[in-house]
Amino acid sequence: MPNLVELSHISKSFGGSLAVDHVSLELFGGSVHALMGENGAGKSTLMKVLAGVYQPDEGEIFKNGHKVSFANPREALEFGISTVFQEMTLLPNLTIAENMYLGREPLTAFGSIDYRKMNSDTQAALSELGLSLPPQTLVSGLSIAERQFVEIAHGVKADASIFVLDEPTAALNAADVEVLNKHIRRLRDAGKAIVYISHRMEEIFNICDTVTVLKDGKLVGTRPLSEMTPSSLVAMMVGRELRDLFPSRGQGTNGLLLDVKHFKIGASTKPFSLQVHGGEIVGLAGLEGQGQQKFLRSLIGQFQPFSGTVAIKGKALPLPVNPAWGVRRLRSMGVAFVPEDRKEEGLFLGLPIAHNIAIGLHSARSELAIAKNYRQLIADSIKSLNVRTTGPQAHAGSLSGGNQQKVLLGRYLAEGVDILLVEEPTRGVDVGAKSEIYKLLRDFAAKGGAVIVLSRETVELIGLCDRILVVHGNTVVSEMAGASAAEQDILNAALNAEAVVEQE
Amino acid sequence: MNRGLLRLLTGGYGRQGLWLAPLIVTLLLAGFLTVRTPDFLRTENLLNVVAQVLPIMITAIGQTFVVIAGGLDLSVGSLISFTTAVLAMDGPGYILIPAAFAFAVLVGLTNGLVVTRFNVHPIIATLAMQYILLGAVRLLRPVAGGTLPDIVLESVNGAPFGIPMALIWAVVAIATAWKLLYGTRFGLHLFAIGGGTASGNEQAARNFGVSDKRTMVLAYVISSCFAALAGVYLAGRISSGDPNVGLGFELDAITAVAIGGTQLSGGIGSLPGTVIGALVLALLSNGMNLTNISPFIQTAIKGAILMAVVGLQSRKKMGL
The missing domain is CATH 3.40.50.300 (P-loop containing nucleotide triphosphate hydrolases)
Structure with a gap:
């Protein structure tokens, strides 16, 4: 032909x-x-x-x-x-x-x-x-x-x-x-x-x-x-x-870092509970728009849930959260939220990598405080993140998708938080960078941090997470261990949610 | 207020921008003046309004082309003064008028080339041109004076068949601009270039095969030519060449364009909007003259109206 x-x-x-x-x-x-x-x-x-x-x-x-x-x-x-x-x-x-x-x-x-x-x-x-x-x-x-x-x-x-x-x-x-x-x-x-x-x-x-x-x-x-x-x-x-592609899984967990109880996203949805411990990565799986994102975003106040209690490291987070200071509030409690759309919500594409990494540190200080330059910290970050760039002054927009994602993640890692809420950690990212990002997340967990990952890619959740929670109809319908989960099981759980007995 | 109605008023539909709101302001102003002052509806006064609004309107129409494509032309004020000075050079009309327009084309070409080829921001490029022309016109004619060709005086102050020339000028200017903006590929391409710029993708129009630089240069040429037209009209009105007659015209023109709902970021705007915007300005100053309001307060009120009317716009970024 x-x-x-x-x-x-x-x-x-x-x-x-x-x-x-x-x-x-x-x-x-x-x-x-x-x-x-x-x-x-x-x-x-x-x-x-x-x-x-x-x-x-x-x-x-x-x-x-x-x-x-x-x-x-x-x-x-x-x-x-x-x-x-x-x-x-x-x-x-x-x-x-x-x-x-x-x-x-x-x-x-x-x-x-x-x-x-x-x-x-x-x-x-x-x-x-x-x-x-x-x-x-x-x-x-x-x-x-x-x-x-x-x-x-x-x-x-x-x-x-x-x-x-x-x-x-x-x-x-x-x-x-x-x-x-x-x-x-x-x-x-x-x-x-x-x-x-x-x-x-x-x-x-x-x-x-x-x-x-x-x-x-x-x-x-x-x-x-x-x-x-x-x-x-x-x-x-x-x-x-x-x-x-994936790093080896965690070696057990320590203290309870995030404790969510009787969480109802809407007035008529089933309540659910979830616990995340230090040292583990928990994945939220499910079909598009089933409430995974609403749950994460209700913690930063971008969505108002119906009811529930959330405790972070034993301290209660009163719901609903005011969107005006939701992210800062979480930050002060040691939680970082990594948004899904790095170009629109995450990075300042027109600013240098250095600013993009240090901005989290700057925002934790008083508005009128004299800005530290964090030069060493930025250089260390770029090195440990393995960002491929001409230098810290290169604009974030000039990086490839994978390197942008690493810079975004690096901002929150630099803040020294204990809990990471990550939406779509590798969207539009190439395989090589994916592997590096997985390793960064796993290293974070290995140092005692807790990670919640929301992803559309089931393979990614299976490879990366210690536990996978399947979300359907604004509630958690199933839980499985990452090591033994199969793509088919997750899909079945997401599709046949009604048949699954609710976890409680 | 009903949301659909609000969107309609604030230009939420289509790319014409907000022009209904200023239209309502115009009608309210006219109504108010009819009731408050007996002189407003008299023919002489209405003709006076048209004669007053015409130069601003013509300049603003030219400006609309540039603004829709995402540019800005600050050089028009000096160009108007320069045109009056050229016409008052005591020569025959058949040489001076073409010379004035040839010069305007040259100014437009320069503006356009500096903006598109050397990538100078439109505000800076045309501000520089504004200074250059201001210097040139003061060199050419330091103080007002000179005599104009008869044809200029006649074509401005005459009234063939009892129709005042100002009305004829207005109709011709609007009709020409209408054809250019809505009846040609060039007009659509202006919107395309402005839309691409406003949504952060300056390449967009070029990727469709639109020759964006040439189109942009042409927009600046049109703006200059309309400014020269306004200059010819003003020269006929004041019967002399005046280096200061165009001072501030660029800002009035931009005010009229903005009140008419054309977005300075480009891509959204309309010709009727600009005409209405110019009318709002003219009615304001006419009405305030009739009611004896201090000219200083008048300027402040003009600013307040600009702020209020433009503030109504749904400043959504197209496409984002």
Whole structure:
């Protein structure tokens, strides 16, 4: 079968560092091709070359055997290459139709933009994907999932034959992922070639048929997924096995640090209790939006639970917590909360790493106190976290996702707290950094700290946690030991919650 | 208040920004003045209002193009003065008028190129241009004076078929701007560039194949040309070239734009909003003149209105 697109010996460097090093890739119609590798392996750069965002330093792109080149994404789209990037590329203040036609708007005989044609064609393209959004809707009014579907419709509309999806599911919930998969299968069955970038193993094996692995900008290999297993794929990506990803479990526990009793998230939900001891990592598992996050966020006051008592190291935390000082209050009791979205809620991307680490220490002191520079502490942190950076003055935004996550975690570790509440410790983080973050959390626990981890990735919870609590319907429905838990058990518990006797 | 109504009033729907609220302010002001002062509704006074509002309105319309794309043009005040000085150079109209507009195009091009190519912040780039032009006009004509081509005087002060010229100027200016902003790709691209900038993704429009730098330069050229148009009108009104006539116009124009609901961060705004914003300013000063309020208090009230009307806006960042 002839290939649809061939990338031949593509190289691209940024300021001396080679991001993509002579990588070749063939894409075939009717196939979903996974592109994998740690963050910084060159996946996004390679795809941006294909999409016309970057011009390759070396190498050629062939479409149906003909050499092509694009100055910008619009030109790439005209050659049939449509890309849905991680970052939002739609313009929020334009309508769906205007976004779809931006840069090549149809004109009427009088030289005005032909809105009637734009809207009706857009309507047709949307309904082809089974979307019932009015084309005059402003994009700012759409959910993230809807925006991604609009971008896909954009490609369908332009009659693209290659669709590149760069981490499309990073911000989607389970239901939207299912809808997205449906669209991807439909495109595949229509003979399109799809490139799918994701860090989530389950998705890769669920939807893709071929995988190409990059490492440090170089091609490791291309294999049919039927020959691969998750652990062999990880081995290919990092050169080691999945079980090596997680540190060994804790050696027993000491005192009770967090004691939650008769906790009711809503008025009519079942109460639950949970205890976390020093030295252990407890995971909260469950389907999307079942109350895991509400529980954690009620401790910092961002959610108001119905009732319950919370004791931290024996001291009661009165509920509900005032959101204005919830985080500071917890901090003074020795608890740190690591939010899920490091870019929006966690880091100051425009500030140096040094500030991002020290800001927790600064905020614990009086507003008008003369700021210490914490230079040694920051240097030690960066070293112990193994943050790959040019120095403490580099902006947090310039780091890769994994290093950003390490800096975020480092801020709370530097504060010297006893309890860590961590949401999604490794979202959008590559395998190598994941392993380092797991080790940081385990080291923290080994020194007597207690950790609660909330994660969507079941594999991560099983590998990392000592105990796993499955949450469903705003209450804890099951508890299992991490060492003996299986993915299937957790899923069953989460799905058949009603059948499980409540823990009490 | 009903939430839907509140959103409608504060521009929560669409990208036109808030223009209903200032419209209501305009109508209230007009109603109030009709009741309070017998002189307000007289034809001479209304024409006076139009004549007063016209230069600010024309400048503000030009400014709207730049602001929607996420820029700002502070050089328009000096450019207005400069245009009057050029027209009063005692030459034939068919040379001076094209010369004035050619100069405006040059100023706009320079502003646009400095902003897009050298990445100078629009406020700094156009503030520098404001100083350059101020120096130039004072060199050219240190004090007010000079004579204007007849065609300028006629086209400003005449009244063909009994229609005052000010009205014709207003209609032509609004119609031209309307076509540019709502009837061309260029107009949509302005919104696209501004929307990208406001949502923190300046590359966004370019990724769609919009030539953002060229579009931005064109916006500055349009702003300059509208300022020159206002300059021609003002020169005809005062029958001389005056190095100080444009002082403060850039701030009045931005005030009108902001009252009209156009967001200074870009991407949201409308032409009707700007026209209404200029009307609010004109009615305020006219009404306060009619009711004998001190001009010092007038300025303070202008500031208060700006604060109140803009404060109503739902300052949500688009897309975030």
